[in-house]
Amino acid sequence: MYKNLLFRRLPFRFIKKECFTQFSELKSFNSNHVITRHLSVSIVHCKKRKPEEEKVVLSNGRSSIRYSPKAGKEVVGIWRNMTVQDIANVLKKDVDHVLKALEFADKTSDTNYTKKTIIYNPQIIRDVVKISGFRFKLVPNPDQEIEEEENKDAVPAPPAAPEALRPRPPVVCVMGHVDHGKTTLLDALRDTSVVDQEFGGITQHIGAFEVQLSSGEKVTFLDTPGHAAFTAMRSRGAHATDVVVLVVAADDGVMEQTVESIRMAREANVPILVAINKMDKPGVNIERILRALAQHGVVCEAVGGDVQAIPVSALKKQNLDTLVEALTLQAQLMDLKADPGGFVEGVVIEAQLDPRTGKQATVLVQRGTLRKGCVIVAGSGWAKVRMLNSAEGRPVLEAPPSTPVAVLGWRELPAAGDTVLEVASEKRASEVLKWRHNQRMKEKQELDRAAIEAKEAAHREQYKAMLSRKRAMGRFKLKPDGPRQKMIQHDDHPTLSVLVKGDVDGSVEAILDILETYDEHDRVRLDLVHYGVGPVTPNDIEIAEAFSAVVYAFNVECPSSLTVEAKKKNIAIKKYNIIYKLVDDVKEEITARIPKRQEEEVLGEANVLQLFQVSEGKRKVPVAGCRCLKGNLVRNALYRVIREQQQVYEGKLVSMKHLKEEANTIKRDMECGLRFEDATFEVKPGDTVICYKLVDASDRTTWDPGF
Structure with a gap:
């Protein structure tokens, strides 16, 4: 840099700083500075200078001194729009000190500073702190009151007055082990054949429908799956019901899901009524079943308890009248009532995306009366009710308490188990959803912050280890471990990426719960790249292509055009309508990817x-x-x-x-x-x-x- 410059009477060791500007002739300053001219470039060399002063050569050739000290070690907090008095309080100095520092920090403006003057330029505040010998960090204004965010969520109304309550039908949840005859029993009560329409002979959805008994009374039944994969569905059914009918097959006895149903009924604090099914089979032992139930805390009346146990045959419709009488008696003892007026409250039993009618959800009304035009919110979804359908598909005008209806008109589909609340208007619904979205984002930020802090801690430990290694070797830098190609890490771990689409939200939830139990990621990694309710869409094909994923369509259709496109892109679309067969296929895919x-x-x-x-x-x-x-x-x-x-x-x-x-x-x-x-x-x-x-x-x- 200096070899082409001609220096005059200045040893190289005295050069402290360079500053370039244009000059036409040689100029001289005081004895502390020397200027050397070469062509049109001048360099200012400061031999002696106070640590807080810096020599600056302006464009007109004149010199100026700028106050620029090194900050000290003490850190103070600053914020925007501080007053002179605020800076003095933070620095623990008097106001005169701050005013003196402002003379050096702000030379361009003609502001007449007083102790109440607000400094809007944050750079001036930083310079004053540096001039005073401090370091700074940004903090919120301590004097500013932090207003708590108003809770704009929709909440249930207070309990209704006793005079507003009216009798309502009981909600009965039928639970038990798989293939013990729950759906057959319900078919016998309402003269239908739903069991013949179930894939694989097992129930895979939670059903809600209203039955009018021979006595003229109405009862709402919830049919829950008995398969082990649908634990969440059974739990929702138990918490949304008044009475649990525990179906036990006389030939099998108490099984695993029977015990689980007993536990869920106790957690929901609802009474249990036992229906011992398949009593027409030869060689059944009712006493053995009663003793097995007593071992799990369900003591029936025949063995000295208070739980009713009725032997029935759902297939031959035997002894069903006794079961209905027991249900009616239990409902009368509970004296079930609800307020049919006011805003609607309920629970989402199931949600699905129908190709013909669009987004719809089965809602069990628990309070109020749901009508066409009502605005309701549930979880992250909301709807202006466009149509109400019964379980049989017939349109209904209103749904009083204890009535299950399929609601159409959802803007965003809710999740099964979400609480349904009626709001005054669409504007209020948007406000509620915005508030809930912000709350979810805050929770996500907290989780992300914890993950970031953990990664930062690991990085600091790694850096300290590397620093110790460098110091032990006496080096400033370490060479890379290998060529750049070797430093780039390629993840060649065997991976199965899956994309799940289901007919209803509960089925998708059950499949995801099963996939979460996978515990062999060290052999083959299982990644869920996307999931949703409804048929396979072009977006699903794009995601599957990007991740080389297998698409599992559970009880949903895939358009023929998408099937052809997926085949061209070598994307596997596998359709299943029985959940355990889908799980078996996932296990086969994992096995195929295990290294030999x-x-x-x-x-x-x-x-x-x-x-x-x-x-x-x-x-x-x-x-x-x-x-x-x-x-x-x-x-x-x-x-x-x-x-x-x-x-x-x-x-x-x-x-x-x-x-x-x-x-x-x-x-x-x-x-x-x-x-x-x-x-x-x-x-x-x-x-x-x-x-x-x-x-x-x-x-x-x-x-x-x-x-």
Whole structure:
């Protein structure tokens, strides 16, 4: 930089700072500064200067001194729009000190500062803090009152006055183990054949429908799946009901999901009524079932308890009247009432995306009367009710308490189990959803902050370890561990990416719950890239192509055009309508991605009889004279020599001879000469030679989803 500049009477060691500007002639300053001119470039060299002063050459050739100290170690908090008095309080100085510092920090304006003057330029505040010998950090204004965000969420109304309550039908949830006859029992009560329409003979959705009994009374039934995969559905049914009918098959007795249903009914604090189904089968033992129920805390009246147990036959419709009488009696004892007026409250039983009618959700009304035109919110969805349909698909005008209806008109589809609340207007609904969205974002930010802090802590530990290693080696920098290509890490871990689409929200929830139980990520990673309710869409195909995912369509259709497009892009779309078959396919896909391992397959075994030294040119090579005892010895296989139960050699052969002729295979009880690759290795009589080969072996996943 300096080799082309002509310096006059200035040793190089006195050069402290350079500052370039345009000059036409040589100028001189006081004795503390020297200016050297070369062509049109001038350099100002400061030999002596106070630490807080900096020499500046202006464009007109004149000089100026700028106050620029180094900040100290003490940190103070500053904020925007501070007054002079605020700065003095933070610095613990008097106002005169701050006013003096402002003379150096703000020379461009003609502001007449007082202790109440608000400084809007944040740079001036920073300069004053630096001039005073402090460091700074940004903090909120402590004097400003932080207003708490108003809770704009929709909440249930207070309990209604006793005079406003009216009797309502009971809500009965039918629960029990899979294939114990729950749906058949409900079909017998309402003269339908829903069980014949179920895929695989099992219920996979939670159903809600109203039944008018022969006595004229109405009862709302919730039919829950008994399969182990639908635990969340059963839990929702138990918490939305008044009475639980526990169906137990007389031939099977108390099973795993029966015990789980008992536990859920107790958690929901609802009474239990036991229906012992399949009593028409020969050889059933009712007493055995009653004793098994008593072991789990359900003590029936026949054994001295207070729980009613009615033997029935749903298939032959036997003893159903007794079951209905027991339900009616239980409802009368509970004296069920609700307020049919006021804003609607309820719960989402199921949600789905119908290709013909669009977004719809089955809502069980618990309070108020739901009518067309009502504005309701549920979870992250809201709707202006466009149509109400009964379980049979018939339009209804209104839904009083304890009535299940399919609601159409959802802008955003809610999730099963969400609480339904009526609001005054669409504007109020938008306000509620905006507030809930902000709350979810805050929760997500808290989770992200915790994850970021954990990563920062790990990074600091890694940096400290690297710093200690550098100091121990006495270096400022460390060379990279290898070439750039080696530094770039490629994730080649076997991965199964899946995309799940289902007919209803509850089915998708059940599939996701099953996938969460996967615990073999060290062998094959299972990634859920997307999920949703409704048929397969072009967006799903794009996501599956980006992640090389397998699309699982559970009880939904895929348009033929998308099927052709997916086949062109080599995307697998697998359709299932039985949940355990879908899970079996996922297990097969995981098994197919498990890396193959190599196993040893023993081909033969030989015994060493004698060691020969055979001449090969001018050198002697050792040859093992052996007799094959088991199987066959193969020329191109691998060999292992065992001596006194210890392995002394492992490798390949160079030559295999039988009667001085090269051979590829030596059969049992034949003698041969074996020459190993390692010419320095010598066998001893009595050694065992094992001939083997490596074959690929496939492992199967041990993941057990629980059914």
